Amino acid sequence: MKKIILTSVLILTAVLAAQSQVVLTGRITDAATDEPLIGAQVVVTSAKGNGTATDLDGNFRLETKVSLPLTLSVEYIGYRTEEIDVYDDSEPIDIQLTEEVNTLSEVVIIGYGTQKRTQLTGSVTTVSADILENSRQATIDAALSGQVSGLNVTASSGQPGAESHIRIRGGNSVNASNEPLYVVDGFIYFKDAATGSTGLGAIEGSLNPLATINPNDIESIEVLKDVSATAIYGSRGANGVILITTKKGSLGQEKSEINYGYSIGVSRIAKKLELFDASQWAKIQKDYFGNKGGYTDEQIAALGQGTDWQDAVLRDAVQQTHELSITGGTQKNRYAFSFNYTDQDGIILNSGFERYNFHTNTEWELKKGLNFGLNVTFGRSKQSGLTTTESQIFNSSPYSAGITNSFVYALLMPPVVPVYNADGSYNFNNPYEYAYFAIGSHSANPVYDLEESVADNINNYLLSNVWASYRLGGLTLKASVGLNSEKLTQEYFSGAYTSLGLATQGIGGVGNRQTDVWQQEYTASYAIDINDSNSLDALVGYTRQTQTSTYSSIRTNHYTNEALKQYNLGDGSNIYTPNTGISESSLNSFLARVNYSYLDRYNATATFRADNSSRFAKSHRWGYFPSLGLSWNAEKEHFLSSAYDLDYLKVRASAGLVGNQEISDYAFTTSYATGSYAGSSSYAKKNTANDNLRWETTASYNVGVDLGLWHNKVSIVTDVYFKKTSDLLLVVPLGFSAGVSTQLQNVGNVVNKGAELSVNWNLISRKRKSWSISANIAYNDNEITDMGVTDNVIQGSDNQQILRRGEPLGSFYGLVFKGIVQKDEDVSQLPTVNGLTPKAGDLKFEDYDGNGRIDGNDRQILGSVQPKFIYGFSTKYSWRNLDLSASFSGSYGNKVYNALGRRLELTGDSYNVLTTVHDSWTPENGGNTLPLASNPRPFSYIDDRYVQDASYLKLRNVTVSYRLPLDKDFPTVHIYVTGLNLLTLTRYKGYDPEVSSGTDSGAYPSARTILFGTNISF
């Protein structure tokens, strides 16, 4: 009986206990995507330790003895913590968390580590994956345009896969590289200009070194601009550093995320030049150039449009991409894999870009604290471009005459000459061509040139980095070894009927360059919170990078059979001297950095790097690059506590030294080039030793303010900076006794000073409606402050540029145009030209030196390639399933020398001209821009008519994206339409004001593109 009573009591107790237990169940999801949040912490606030975590489906079950009502707190990293009062447990508690937009907790990637944004002392701008994805560009340089204040991206041409020139806070150097340093997942990825060529020549442009990185693989890009951020890269930090971090899976993600994207689009030339049609051209031939065609007025009228050669070499180009990415992870490892295929036809016949790219980023936790990772990118890209006439000399140099490639030649073709004969075959008879591209009755046909010529850059690349790290308390040891191996193959072939092959009965060549860059890095870092107020982290490390580049190329001509083109070079009866070589360099570096923070309010970063580079003279190989950065989070001060609208106010200041070592490998020593002479080997002196060749050093100072207002809805970043580059690496003319005409020396200084402002404004940020605007503007003033004894170095094929003390780099130099001599004008007061007094219809120029005659001494600075301002603006609006985004970028105050325009206003009896030639001076109608059409032109020196304002505003991208309203069980499907480069506002008269070199010799024109695409996520 006792047993029964005892059992009954126990059961009753258990039942009562069970009854007092509250069981709460529910699900935690992302408010924006409705995706379950795995591992979210659900805690009863009044009972410490009484909590649980959500499972793989976001569900939770929590038992508590706290009686209702109670308060539950739900926390998840990166999301706003939610509290909810629970009054009854009769139904599941579904809670949606909203992502937290909080700059305070944001962690920024910096060189060799990460840092809380609040503790940063340097100027670092982050570009998120979202922006790169929205850009829909094949390469990251194009995607960065207009996104970062002070970062100027200028396309070298509209050729698909072509490189861009990127300048961060202006250019520092004349002869060393001005390109920033790229670091991909810790691997220093810098491309010497030399590694983009095999020495073959004849191929216009080169493959973009950044084409090996697929923008969709990138998680974020950090642009390091000031010395506090870049000094850790020492000798390679002067031009700024771009850190690229690729996507990873997430630890604990469990479920794989699979994304597939496809896009297809069409491109068309953004702007066409207006050229004479057949009637107009024949009339000017009849009026001024002897009427070689013998046309009567009636026949001229009947000619009509004739052949539009510009249209004939252009096309609507189709492009498509496939993207597949898989990411995932477990508690102990994470992975990301992606594949990209891009096939992009160019708008010029037979040109394009094709890329296969594979990327993987994996990480394993081998033991507690011991991690191991592997990043691998490999693939193949192929750029089919144009052949260039640069090395072609037949009769005289067509390149010097402005006929730089077959596209330009097409613009010059007389519109009375047809592309095809009546039987459909190519027409090789152009009676007006006698200067450059005709032999006997055969003359070149640009359409045939483009269709049949080969000018390919093919790059097979591998970028791999394997690393291991061990963490013990605050100490982290990390070692990594990486290899960047690239095999560049260049192939070209121009048959006997092409402009390049006419003189030699065809010409072709194949070149190969194998470049291997090995990198080892060993770092130790230690982070400690000394007490509640003081925290410190320190880093020391050693890195070594070696580069070996071997190259070889062969060219032949005179073929009997062109069927296999460059794959049968042995058919050529004439073989050029083979070109082979090797180049090696190494860089050994020690680095150290200490970050100190007091109360998370006062922060300091001290950095030091010592580099030993093989590129400099033996006694000058070590370079030392220190920097100090300070920052103050002023909003934490008591006196600002009542400033309710102010969430964040940081003042930053930095100073330090960085360097530039990007010159050729053996510039410090005497070297000889091999060749052949009269059938025997020959050597020619190529360089003479400079035992004092050393680093180009940039001293940099920066002051900045970061501001967050109204719950950080508005964030403002502004910086002012001063950079002085000393010991400029400059090619200096030498006397004859040296055996070479020039030598690289450390001469002179360049100063860049400027200011930057960027504003981000989240106007609306709700679950189904958001609107954000970003804008930035940067001013930079570039000036050569010293050039030693080599002042006034004139450069360029038309002597159009000058290096001069007191002027910016890339200054244009020429005469100032003063109009056309009119009929009744008193010519006796005009300065003479070539000893002759100008007559009506002749050009007038300013007599700058006032000596009464126009000559080279009357040339003046006509502006420069350096913009006064660059700016960008982008906006994104989301409403329910619909996203709209647009981005603009522009520059103001930069000039471009329009060599193509100058060439196309040169009248004669062979080539077509722009319709502006209609405005040439005539005795009847006057005119004040172009001389009498029959007068010789251009003048020996360039003038300011052709140094044109290249300020522009471009609508880079407009995207409309829609997420299909499918059931949750279905994959997420987005469809989108994107317009690229839809609008350009500019006064520039050429194809495109974006000309990276500053001289527009007829580069590949830019295209306007419409893309349709879809993204499917499983």
Place this chain on the structure above:
Amino acid sequence: MKKIVYTIAVLLGLNANAQEINTISLRVPEFARPLVEDLAREYHESHSQVEFQFISAKTQDAQNILTLTTDEQAVNFARYAVLPVAVQGSEAAKLTSSRRLNARKLRSLFFVNDNEEEQTKAEQKVHIYTGNSQLSASRVYASYLNEEVTDYKGKKISGDDTYLTAAISRDPLGVTVNYLSNIFDLESRTPASSLTVLPLDLDKQGRQVLDAANLDAIISLLEEQTYDEIPVGTVGFSYDQTNRLINDFVCWVLTAGADQMHRYGLLALK
């Protein structure tokens, strides 16, 4: 002893099984529960073989489940209306009494505002309480004002909307939204728990009716008029429509039960 226990268990099981076959399990929020209880009782009187039981949202293993929903796709039998309320005489009621609220001002009062500097004193000071359950008036209110539930200011309450009244009763700055049947005392037809409806920017007739705070007058008004400030939606049943037992009951509700809606604070279907 074992035998006895076994026999009782079998009998209980059989009994339970027999009961379940003719029992409709009702999953109903509080705002419609008095109505549904009444309907069930009446139906049981005329169909004594049919039993009813009320179950919670968590209950999964019941049979013949009939769920009350505000989903427009359900078999609708009535309409609801939602109004914003505070406790009469509270600080919140005073702060909001100075001006009549149109839809824009209601959005600004209840939801996170992008231009906080432009917020009125009332909008800055009051504490918003909203329900988290799937059938909460807060959800339909947000949807009606084209806003997101996640954008509500203030505190979320898990549980039936009746707890919202309890929550604002404890907070002088508390403001919430609720169904008419939760706001009004169904006996006296006046606001329950000393609640007061926030002044809305309606037409003259609407203002007079709201100011009078009589449930029948408000129902009558909302059956005739629609306002941007007052969400009105449908109340219906969601169930397995092949289930004859439930179908018979629902058909009965749609015919015999139609005239009971007003009594329980609901609007008749149009």
